[in-house]
Amino acid sequence: MRNKLFEGGVSFVLDGGFHCGLPKxxxxxxxxKRQKLDDIPAKMREELENLSDGSSLKGQRLAITVGSRGISGLIPVLQETIAYLHAQEAEPFIVPSMGSHGSANAEGQVAILASYGITEASMKVPIRSSMDVVHVATMPDGIPLYLDKIAMEADGIILCNKIKPHADFKGGVESGLLKMLCIGLGNHLGASSLHRYGFHQFHWVIPEAGERLLQKVNIPFAIGLIENAYDELMDIVAVEQAHILDAEPRYLAQAKQNIxxxxxxxxxxxxxxxxxxxxxxxxxxxxxxxxxxxxxxxxxxxxxxxxxxxxxxxxxxxxxxxxxxxxxxxxxxxxxxxxxxxxxxxxxxxxxxxxxxxxxxxxxxxxxxxxxxxxxxxxxxxxxxxxxxxxxxxxxxxxxxxxxxxxxxxxxxxxxxxxxxxxxxxxxxxxxx
Incomplete structure (x- = not known):
């Protein structure tokens, strides 16, 4: 529904008016540079096959994070991940992980996923959305760190996000797996709490919060997606929990070279x-x-x-x-x-x-x-x-x-x-x- 701001239009005096010629x-x-993946499903399968033995995932309920950004090739990435987890006899489902986006409500976040073609029908798994959170860890100064309650009730979390330069700060870790963990999965309360540090401190806040949360949650693996300057997937990496902190700065550097x-x-x-x-x-x-x-x-x-x-x-x-x-x-x-x-x-x-x-x-x-x-x-x-x-x-x-x-x-x-x-x-x- 259209709002009524400036209803009736805008009228004022402009020197010479609006009638003038424009340049051609x-x-x-x-x-x-245009390095790109020609076969996204094949690359995704390759990365998943290189992980440790997946037999330990049998019977586990696993929450896969999906954010609010448009990501090239995200649907086949998710479909291959879900197929891999099903093959391991796990029980995957999707959790919208986008902080306060979608008007900070569960229905709005599901609607955002649907606009990208990510639905229960297309993914063949449930989508479970809620703004409820639980207190999982604490920052050095006592600020609580929250994570989505539904994700925390699962046996594990599969982080999936684009690794890219952030729009508001610069650091060794910017927009990617750790930000998905501590901001996206924090829902409205968790995102609001961390943002009160201010973006001028995010160069240390995101790595610190991410490291503390990684000590408290089970992440069988995380999926990092890197795009080229043409908004195409140029690389996919599947990283096990122990390597996330070391790997993300390397992939951010790769993304920065290709914007x-x-x-x-x-x-x-x-x-x-x-x-x-x-x-x-x-x-x-x-x-x-x-x-x-x-x-x-x-x-x-x-x-x-x-x-x-x-x-x-x-x-x-x-x-x-x-x-x-x-x-x-x-x-x-x-x-x-x-x-x-x-x-x-x-x-x-x-x-x-x-x-x-x-x-x-x-x-x-x-x-x-x-x-x-x-x-x-x-x-x-x-x-x-x-x-x-x-x-x-x-x-x-x-x-x-x-x-x-x-x-x-x-x-x-x-x-x-x-x-x-x-x-x-x-x-x-x-x-x-």
């Missing part, structure tokens, strides 16, 4: 077609934009004068966390926000800036024109504009002719079209390239 845009192909970037260092206006929780924890990845909502140092990106965000992905279910890092947005996006989901997520993470609403324009065209007219440029026709679909898909982007003229200085990029006009429909909506 050129399609550009950016090239990144996509915008290769143009100086941008007047960045247009982002869509943001969402399936794209990044902050909707648009600060590892690409250089703008973390946490304010923590260590993020690098292009110099961007103004960022325009036009829409939310369907898979984000109205959670627009990250929109606060934009400068301009649209009425359609704001009215599609689920403020309950967004505010719950931002409050849990302690990153309130990510849920602030930027300046709102009535249409996509107005948003782009406004950003150009308020950026520090004298001639719109010479503006340096980059237009991307989202911060995951950066192999093909659009740039204005001013930037296209600089393409010879960027070895990993090339122009692949003639200059093209921006196209808008009758309602001012930007048409995809």
């Amino acid at each position: 845009m050129v399609k550009v192909q950016q090239s990144f 996509a970037q915008i290769l143009f260092p100086d941008i007047d206006v960045l247009i982002i077609q869509e943001i969402g929780k399936n794209i990044s924890g902050e909707g648009m990845d600060p590892n690409v934009t250089g703008r973390p909502g946490s304010g923590v140092a260590g993020f690098h990106g292009p110099s961007i004068r103004s960022t325009v965000v036009l829409a939310l992905t369907k898979a984000t279910h109205g959670n627009g966390v990250g929109i606060g890092m934009a400068d301009v947005t649209t009425l359609g996006l704001v009215q599609s926000l689920d403020l309950s989901a967004m505010y719950t997520n931002a409050a849990t993470a302690g990153t309130l800036a990510t849920a602030k609403i930027p300046m709102v324009m009535n249409t996509d065209r107005e948003a782009i024109v406004f950003a150009l007219k308020t950026a520090p440029i004298h001639d719109i026709q010479t503006a340096k504009i980059v237009w991307i679909k989202n911060t995951l898909e950066l192999d093909t982007i659009m740039v204005s002719t001013s930037l296209a003229n600089e393409i010879d200085d960027i070895s990993a990029a090339k122009c692949v079209s003639d200059p093209l006009e921006f196209r808008f429909d009758a309602q001012g909506k930007l048409m995809p390239w």
